[in-house]
Amino acid sequence: MQIALILLHLVACAILVLVVLLQTGKGASLGAAFGGASQTVFGSSGAQTFLGKMTTIVAVIFMVTSLTLAITAGGKGSKSVMADVAQPAAQQESAPPAPPKADATAPAPTATDKGVAPAEKPAPQAPAAPAKPAEGK
Template identity: 45%
Template sequence: MYEFLMIAFLVVAIILVGSIMIQQGKGADMGASFGAGASNTVFGSSGSGNFLSRTTAVLAVVFFVLSLALGNLSTSTGEATDDFSDLAVPEQEEQLPPAESKEDESSDVPPVN
């Protein structure tokens, strides 16, 4: 299931990038409105914007749904847990006061004052 969703996710991502790259910018509308090559386009003078806009919107929704599904599948452990026991702070051992050290009188190092 995960592999199928991952392949679908990659295919949708590639098609989404392609559909975004095909679209014309806002500045191209002025030349198309005066008939500059509008009859040679595949979708007509205004049809390509609506078709590509709708296709891009549908692909974007599918992309986000697949992203959420893949994220959910990759983090699930198989069993549902409602408690946050794995996030609890571990118990600390009881702190003992530092042991008093007795200085060895035979040491060559003088004590620091």
């Protein structure tokens, strides 16, 4: 099924290119508009030609096959494109280290063993130097 859809898509692509190249551009009448020709540049151009209708039909076929191929191919990916890229060390999540196993002969844990630091007094600060008296004359 998908091979037939790809072949239809390729044929529609080739026909669309050929039909577009066979058409005359609307820019040909633009030069005549400045010379005083009676044709309007931006007005209605009358009935659509056979090549214009063919372009519309083939373009619709091309778009439908493109959309169908994109939808059918979308569900086949199983892993991310970025799965093999190494992450920087700051972004990698690491598990916290496992706590050491309790030993029957080890002493009972104390406050410092539990990761709680004992309360410390702040270091004393040096007294401020006295201001020098101003020398008078």
